[in-house]
Amino acid sequence: MKHYFTLLVLTPTICFSCMAQNQSSTMAPGDSSQTNRISFKFSFGPGKVAPGYTQVLPATAYTNSLGYGFDSDSMVTAVDRGSEDPLFASFCTSDKLFFFSVAVPEGNYKVTVTLGDSQGQSMTTVKAEARRLMLERIHTDFGKFEKRSFMVNVRTPMMPPGNAIKLNTREWNAQTGEAVTRTWDNKLTLQFGDERPCVCAVEIEKVDDAVTVFLVGDSTVTDQPREPYGTWGQLLSRWFKPPVAIANHAESGETLKADVLIAATGVKPNIEFLKNSGIQTQWGILTDDHLQTNIPGVYAAGDVCETFDIARNTRFVNAIWPMAVEQGRFAGLNMAGRKAEYPGSFRMNSIGNFIGFPAMSMGVTHPDECSYVEEECHFQEIKTRSENTYKKLILKNGCIVGAIFVGQTQKCGIMTELLRKQVDVSDFVGVLVSKNLNFMDLVPLLRRNGDKFPEPEFKELMDTGL
Numbered sequence: 001m002k003h004y005f006t007l008l009v010l011t012p013t014i015c016f017s018c019m020a021q022n023q024s025s026t027m028a029p030g031d032s033s034q035t036n037r038i039s040f041k042f043s044f045g046p047g048k049v050a051p052g053y054t055q056v057l058p059a060t061a062y063t064n065s066l067g068y069g070f071d072s073d074s075m076v077t078a079v080d081r082g083s084e085d086p087l088f089a090s091f092c093t094s095d096k097l098f099f100f101s102v103a104v105p106e107g108n109y110k111v112t113v114t115l116g117d118s119q120g121q122s123m124t125t126v127k128a129e130a131r132r133l134m135l136e137r138i139h140t141d142f143g144k145f146e147k148r149s150f151m152v153n154v155r156t157p158m159m160p161p162g163n164a165i166k167l168n169t170r171e172w173n174a175q176t177g178e179a180v181t182r183t184w185d186n187k188l189t190l191q192f193g194d195e196r197p198c199v200c201a202v203e204i205e206k207v208d209d210a211v212t213v214f215l216v217g218d219s220t221v222t223d224q225p226r227e228p229y230g231t232w233g234q235l236l237s238r239w240f241k242p243p244v245a246i247a248n249h250a251e252s253g254e255t256l257k258a259d260v261l262i263a264a265t266g267v268k269p270n271i272e273f274l275k276n277s278g279i280q281t282q283w284g285i286l287t288d289d290h291l292q293t294n295i296p297g298v299y300a301a302g303d304v305c306e307t308f309d310i311a312r313n314t315r316f317v318n319a320i321w322p323m324a325v326e327q328g329r330f331a332g333l334n335m336a337g338r339k340a341e342y343p344g345s346f347r348m349n350s351i352g353n354f355i356g357f358p359a360m361s362m363g364v365t366h367p368d369e370c371s372y373v374e375e376e377c378h379f380q381e382i383k384t385r386s387e388n389t390y391k392k393l394i395l396k397n398g399c400i401v402g403a404i405f406v407g408q409t410q411k412c413g414i415m416t417e418l419l420r421k422q423v424d425v426s427d428f429v430g431v432l433v434s435k436n437l438n439f440m441d442l443v444p445l446l447r448r449n450g451d452k453f454p455e456p457e458f459k460e461l462m463d464t465g466l
């Protein structure tokens with residue numbers, strides 16, 4: 001059940017945080033008005049402090065009035081290496097996860113961390129807010145330092161004017177009037193961990209023109225606040241650099257009611273290894289009518305290549321087994337010296353049981369997919385529906401370029417032949433979608449296009465004299 005709250009139950013801190021969103025001054029840290037600032041520089045440990053930086057010691061615990069500090073009872077120790085360079089002079093570390101928070105207004109922040117130890121190795125993983133992965137296992141050698149930047153999206157429930165996002169009990173504690181998860185509090189929180197985290201400095205700067213990627217989804221995407229749970233949504237930030245910020249708005253327990261769920265995946269030809277080979281690629285390897293690449297003597301077939309698509313009238317990757325086999329055959333013939341022109345492929349799918357019905361589709365399922373059309377093209381969509389069947393034909397200039405059959409898929413093989421051979425079926429549409437499709441009814445059509453049906457089985461049918 002959703003918990004509804006209004007501005008009245010929000011803590012003053014959150015209200016203040018929202019006000020600060022509109023302010024842009026940069027003030028020295030350490031005073032009570034620090035939440036006005038939109039850029040911060042912190043130097044960790046007891047060593048020398050660079051000008052403009054605020055020193056953070058293990059005892060610097062986060063309080064609302066201070067507006068920054070170690071959070072969630074972090075147990076931190078500091079090491080001073082006495083180095084002359086104040087940015088590398090000292091660091092904070094812990095053998096447990098430790099958290100550092102800064103009160104900030106809602107927005108996107110570029111965070112830059114300096115990691116390392118002048119007298120040892122370090123290994124640090126950084127997460128932000130509710131365990132969003134930012135830096136993964138950053139290793140520094142003895143005496144080396146790494147400066148890494150990433151973007152953190154910070155949000156609060158406040159929605160001006162005077163409204164607030166309705167949070168549930170997993171997100172908001174109505175009794176205390178505080179956020180339960182770091183996703184909705186008024187702070188930017190960094191979590192440091194791994195084998196030997198060594199944090200020398202943290203810089204935080206609000207970025208108003210960041211590129212924000214919004215994620216929506218369910219428990220498989222949301223920022224899961226507790227171990228051992230994890231989602232791809234909270235790992236995604238690991239792969240993006242400034243100025244891209246990931247704003248994960250996915251939420252556990254959200255449902256969308258539907259009768260059918262179809263999960264599908266695409267095809268990505270593995271063509272990386274052809275980089276710098278001179279072989280032309282786009283989505284896949286580009287081939288000509290004989291399945292030869294742009295390099296003479298080099299041929300391609302199957303899921304890895306783009307071949308001529310009859311329905312689309314352009315090159316396309318039609319990644320199904322019969323096409324791969326057929327293309328392999330044609331490529332082989334051409335490689336062996338026999339000039340065999342590949343007639344082209346088209347997409348085909350057949351499912352024996354689609355929510356209780358047999359279903360098949362071929363070619364394009366909508367005229368828009370024929371993106372490469374000549375002028376004066378005429379498309380027709382013919383749909384018939386009965387209690388247990390659905391049939392759709394897409395014709396381009398009278399020829400089938402796509403079809404969907406649900407509930408009755410017998411004799412659909414003839415449709416694939418008509419598509420493959422691009423036969424004008426304008427006069428036979430009624431026969432093709434009829435409930436009692438009989439091959440014999442198509443004999444006149446075959447006879448009229450006899451040159452396109454030289455195969456023995458068709459000849460035999462036409463020779464019956466019927």
Ligand SMILES: Cc1cc2nc3c(=O)[nH]c(=O)nc-3n(C[C@H](O)[C@H](O)[C@H](O)COP(=O)(O)OP(=O)(O)OC[C@H]3O[C@@H](n4cnc5c(N)ncnc54)[C@H](O)[C@@H]3O)c2cc1C
Nearest residue numbers: 270271273301302303304305318319320321322323324325
């Ligand atoms: C889950 C799934 C279900 C499918 N279901 C159907 C179906 O029901 N009906 C249907 O018709 N088709 C189906 N397909 C598609 C069908 O499997 C493919 O169209 C067919 O296997 C393509 O054959 P191929 O030889 O072109 O490619 P693949 O079978 O993918 O063979 C390519 C081979 O090359 C190897 N390889 C890749 N890169 C390199 C490299 N750099 N160096 C050396 N070797 C490399 C790969 O390991 C692989 O062994 C399905 C595919 C998948 C993944």
